[in-house]
Each structure stands twice: as C-alpha cells, then as structure tokens.
Amino acid sequence: MSTSSRKPLHLNAFLMSTGHHEASWRLPESNPHANTDVEHYRELARIAERGTFDSVFFADSPALFGDVGRRPSGSLEPTVLLTAIAAATERIGLIATASTTYNDPYNLARRFASVDHVSGGRAGWNVVTTASVDAARNFGLEELPSHRDRYARAAEFLEVARRLWDSWDDDAALADKEGGVWADASRVHRVDHAGEYFRVQGPLNVPRSPQGHPVLVQAGSSEDGKTLASEYAEAVFTAQQTLADAQAFYADLKARVARAGRDPEAVKILPGIVPVLGATEAEARAREEQLDQLIVPEYAREQLARTLRVAPDDLPLDRELPADLPDEDEIEGAKSRYTLIVTLARRERLTVRQLIGRLGGGRGHRTFSGTPEQVADALAEWHAKGAADGFNVMPAVLPSGLSEFVDHVVPILRRRGLFRTEYTGTTLRHHYGLDRPVSSFARDHDRTHQLDLLGA
C-alpha cells in the first residue's frame, strides 16, 4: 500500500511498568519491579527519543487500583517521574496525567509550570476527572462526585489554571540591576477568580513558562468529555476499535472544535494502538497468544464485573455478557470506557474469556498484531482516512515492544514521509505543531488599548 499525506503524523509513547498487557510482568525478560524503577523509565524515554516520538505519557489515578496480585501496582507520581526523565532526555515531550477532581488549581498550575521550566518547554498535562470511588474515598468523600459535576469542575479548573499561567507577562522580569528593580509589578497580575468551585486570588508564584502553559491533553470520550476537549484540549487520547468508529469520533470532535470557535488543526487526535510485532504475521499472533495465556482470568473477571456493575458470578467465563446491563446514562464512572467494552463484546459476540483476552492486551484500545509493514500500513491508513492525527502507542511489553516499534515501524513511516527523521524544535508544542498561547492578560490589555485609541 502506498499511502501518502502532507500532514505529518504524531506519535506518543504511553508508558506503563512492564507494558500494557496485564501479564507482561510474568515474561522472563520483564523486570517485575519496573513500576518504581526510575532507570527503567529513563531507558524507555531514551528509546522513544531515539525514535523521535513527540512525547512520552503516563496515566494516573490518586488511588490504588484493582488487585495488587494481578500486575505491578502502585506507581511513581507522574510529574515527579517526568522530571526525573527530563534530565535523561533532550527533546521529547513529557505528558503527565493529573486529576482536576482531586487537586487544587493553584498547586497544580504551579507544578506543571515548574515542569515546563525545568524541561525547557516539554511539559504536557493529561486532564482527567477520575472515575473511581476509591479515589473519592482518599479525599474525604464517601461517593464519586457525579460525572456532570466532575466535568463542570474540570472546566472551571482549566479556566483558573490558564489565568494563573498567564498571570506573569512574558516580559515582567526586568532584572534591572542598576535601577534596583527586579520585576515590573504592573506586569504581574492578580487573577481574582470567584466561581462555583474555586476562589483564587493569584498571581501564580512562578514566572510564565517556556510554552506559555503546558500542552493540554484530554482523554475522556463521553459527551461531557468531548465538550471539554473542544474548548480546552490541544491533544486528545482516545480508544477506538474500528476505522469507522475512529473516523466518526475524529469528524465529530473536529466539528465541535470548530463550533467552539477554534481551529480544528489546533487539536490533535491520537487513538491508542497496542502493536504486537513479529517477523511474520504468524509469529506476531503467537506472541500475542503466549501473553494471553499468562493472564489469570479470575483477576480480570473481578475487574470486569466491577466495571459492569455486576457480580463476578454473573460472568461465566465461556458465555457472552448478560443481556441486561445498565445504560451508559446510569454510569457515573468512566462512561466512554464502559460503552466501549460492552459494544466490543456485543459486536464480536465475545465470550467473557475472549473479552478478557482482548482487554488484557489493551484495556479497550485497538490491539494490532502483525509485521512492521502491516502495522505501518494500519497506522498510515487511519491517518490518511481521517481517523487520526497520530497515535498513542501502547506497547504490550516494555521495553522490548517499544524498541521493536522504534527499530522496525518508525523507519517505514519515515521512508514514506509520514514521520520526522529528526527533531526540528525543542518544545512539545513545536513537535505537535501547536502555537504558543498568547496570554489572556495581554489580550485584555490590547483590547483596552484599542478601545482607548478609539476614544471609547
């Protein structure tokens, strides 16, 4: 196949201990303590940088998730981990997940601005609302706040954060040694936000960062999630199983972005893909099966039962899902994930055991096993056919799955002119082709100034 396109393709490496496949830690090659091993992650980031990936990314939740028997559990806090990685890399972007439901805007805006300073403009923030009751119970709540409430808080959180990031004009620090004036106080602004969820005075206690603010990434695909993305996101991670679904999602989100008055090009959409590579298709399939056989089905079934809100006994391993499951409307947790799992199972008429295999590999993301050429074709096709601006690459096994992708798939994408051969800039915004945001205070100022000139 010879797909070509003038738009470059973007690649993000979604990193996770020994890999995205839940049984990856059981392979002889895997370091089962990788989840707390900073050297493991430094190595992964260096591999991704060798492959000129746009960024590396860590998911996160402020709660211990699932069964600790099942797979490496507990992880390093992502802003700390990415800062540790920044020192071992030069160019690659660094995207950390943090929850708007369980943080304060002042502290989190400060922290991401600091990562952006320390990394020379490589920070990104995956904005999530956290669909876990265990997280709520770590922060004084009995129950998960409603889905609507979490997204309303997220929107206000982002308003406040952007205002704080803008609170220092880019030229505020004069450093006038002679005159004894370090900064011009008139260029450092209070924020004076008073909203439904937050009251924040400002200014932020750190000067504006190299990128203006970190690249804002969003990963919720429910209605509320897409609305938030259309207004604030600069990149979107999403789980899509088929070309048609991915095209529909892509078209829908880009249209929403346009309706929100923004340039659709200013939001990059990256579906997840779990590539399992082999020298032949058969070899790739065999590797996938070897991994699936290492899954302990009881753990996975309990997890599935929690997500679907049924008892584990209602899910016999060799039967399809029960017919009477709740609607997405009734789910207060991760709506889009719920729907994705149910749709996948029904569409392909999977037994619980088969469904578990599919989720064990990519947790609902598209798993694709094949030769490097086949994987490159699959990516190029989605990219050419309006399903993706790039991909969230989720190796089943780490580090081997990432280095195989970099050594075998990336060169094909480069040869086809779809992917950069070297970095041409130093910031994450540059890699993704995103502009540095103009400060909202500078915009206010220009507007006032124009009105003044008009004598208004």
Add this chain to the structure above:
Amino acid sequence: MSTSSRKPLHLNAFLMSTGHHEASWRLPESNPHANTDVEHYRELARIAERGTFDSVFFADSPALFGDVGRRPSGSLEPTVLLTAIAAATERIGLIATASTTYNDPYNLARRFASVDHVSGGRAGWNVVTTASVDAARNFGLEELPSHRDRYARAAEFLEVARRLWDSWDDDAALADKEGGVWADASRVHRVDHAGEYFRVQGPLNVPRSPQGHPVLVQAGSSEDGKTLASEYAEAVFTAQQTLADAQAFYADLKARVARAGRDPEAVKILPGIVPVLGATEAEARAREEQLDQLIVPEYAREQLARTLRVAPDDLPLDRELPADLPDEDEIEGAKSRYTLIVTLARRERLTVRQLIGRLGGGRGHRTFSGTPEQVADALAEWHAKGAADGFNVMPAVLPSGLSEFVDHVVPILRRRGLFRTEYTGTTLRHHYGLDRPVSSFARDHDRTHQLDLLGA
C-alpha cells in the same frame, strides 16, 4: 580555639536563587534569572555535594510573596526542582518544603514517596503551616486559618501521611512470576482514617519507599511549632541570634522530645547561619557592607511594616521601632519570626534602617562575617556548647558564597574531626544518623501476634 566533640556535625545548604541577601541579585556576578534556572540549582547541589553536605533545602509558600520589584520572585515547585537535582547528584539529601494547610495528605504523601524512590532514599520534607493570608486567598479562604487550627491540621496530616507511607509492608511485592501473583494483598493495608480534618481510605498507590518515609523536618519555633516538632520532627531548622538563645532552644526542644517518649538524638537541631567570608575580618565586613548598600530601603520597610502590622509611615528609617507593638499572642501568622525581629531590634536598640540591614542579610537568621577560621570557630563553639547538632548554611550570595564555604570552611571542620570527609551511606537518613522507621502496621501486627502468644 580547639573545640572537639565526638558527635559529628551536620550541614544543610539552604538554597535560594542568587543568595539569601535580598540585594544579592544586583551584584555583577549574579544571574538575575537564577530563580527559574534549573542549571543554576544543579550547580549549587553539585558544589554542596563536593562539600559532603548532608542535604540541600528549598523553602516554599503557595503564594507570591512580597514585592516583585525587590528581588527575584516566583520559584520552581520544590519537589519538582529537587527531582531535577536528584539526577545531577548521587548522595546529597534533598529537602523540599510543603504546606500541610494547602495540600491533601494523599497527594503529598504519594509525591514525597515518589521523590524518595526516584532519588534512592534521599528525600526530606520540611513540614510548614504557611503563615500568609495571600496563600489562604489562593485556596478559597478569605482569611488565614488560626495558628492553632493550622497546627492541629498539621499534626493530623502527619498521622495520615505516616500511615499511608506504611500502608505497603516492605515485603508486599512478591513478584512471583511462576505463580502469577505480583503482590500479597494481605500485606497492603487500608488506612481508614477518619479524623477532624481528613477522611482517607488508602492504601497509598505507591509501594513503601527506600527510607520508609522521607525525613521529616520542621521549622516553626512557636509553642505549637515546638510541640509538633517534639512529636514528629527528625530535624528542626531554627533562627537563633545568640549562643544563649540557641542553647535555651536546644535544651527546651530536646527535653520536649524526651517527654514525648522519643530519643532526643533522633531529632537534629540546625540553627541558620549566614556566613560572609573574607581573607581578613575587614574584608568580610566590607563585603557585607557592599551588599547592604545595594538594599532599596523602601521595599524592606514595607515588608517590615506588614510583618509588624503597622503602617510604613510609622517606621521612620532613622528611629527605633515604635513602643506599642502587638504581643506574639495576637499574631496569627509566623509567631516566632515576629518575636525574633522585635527582640533583636529592642535588644540592640537598632534603628529601622539598621534592622532592615540585618534582616536583608539573613531575614532574622544569624549573620556572621569573618575569616574561614572564625566562621569554623563560631560553628564549632555552638556545636560544642549544646546549641546545635549542625547548621542550616544560608549563603548571602550564590553560587560564590557556597563554594567559598565548601572550599575554605569545610576543610577546617574536617581537619578538626567535626565533619565527614566522604559520604558513608546513600540515604538522607544515613547522613543525619536517623533510623529507618519501622512500619506502624508491622508494629500493630507484632503486638497482635504477641497478644496471641500470650493467649490474650
């Protein structure tokens, strides 16, 4: 003078942009953008490590403090900055300040545990309660919570944090690939804390860190501050102007620690010192005066007026402080700092201008100008006479003040057998001579087990 003591002396480097003297940024040698320059801080940490310091330390407050015209303002968030420094150093301890008033225990415990993992056991946390109304207004409050309330919250915060740090037994992760069991769920504990300020379910979402938990540092010297220190602190930073005051503080705090049922040796007391070095005493004095002359007195007077809760006009530069100032009891902010300033001014009958000069150098910490021999004598004397277990070294100018201290004072302390010539361990606990804490869950378990054996 030939002071000797069998107890080793500890040194912490308190780092701050271009130095602790407020006018240091105006010197030709200073980088006025050092406050956001990670390379500046990496260099400082390497210098301190060359001097085998126990640790480096950053103060912090979640608010922009004072007048941005006066000195470099705004700073990198300390856990991020210390993580960036960790990668450039091997042994030195890394102490970050964070407020218990404006953080959640779950997030902060996770973050410090992560820094401890990433640095191989070098993390410390300076626990502060934040005496600034501007901080309150960044977190939805109109006024500063009362001093008592802040300290009550701090104590409960530390209880919760310690429980979270202990929530994974050291041997919880089995990594049993053959059996398909990653961790033993019975060795990962919920916390189920329900108190006045916090309800936290747990467990923490990261395994127990190399030091068990970060070294806990405390820096408030009010009654409530000393009570908190006696129960939780493992090191205490304090500002003391005279040998007698420092001895009294030292004796008082060690007695309180003993009364709290702890070993007084398990808490190290480090008064601050701002050393200004010269080849001769006259040269050191001249350098100090050169710096003081660069202070813009208006900024400093406004700050002093805020601290003393009077109008700037009530503080004529060439008069002593007014007679009718409030009592420490009436101050809800930084009580011990308030008292220290007033006492210093009254004792030495300083004019406002002179007081500003003294505070401009060390903000209430002891400034000592002299030859390296004289500075070493001063440190050795306090150490020998029961006023200090070590010192919080606050160079007036950075990096030069730190490298001069390392090159000229440290060798003298080493020759006298007072200070290490090389690191003998890899963790901050090791450097300070502090034990790794036994997990409170393990203690509970042993107690239950003993009761079982007794048939109770």
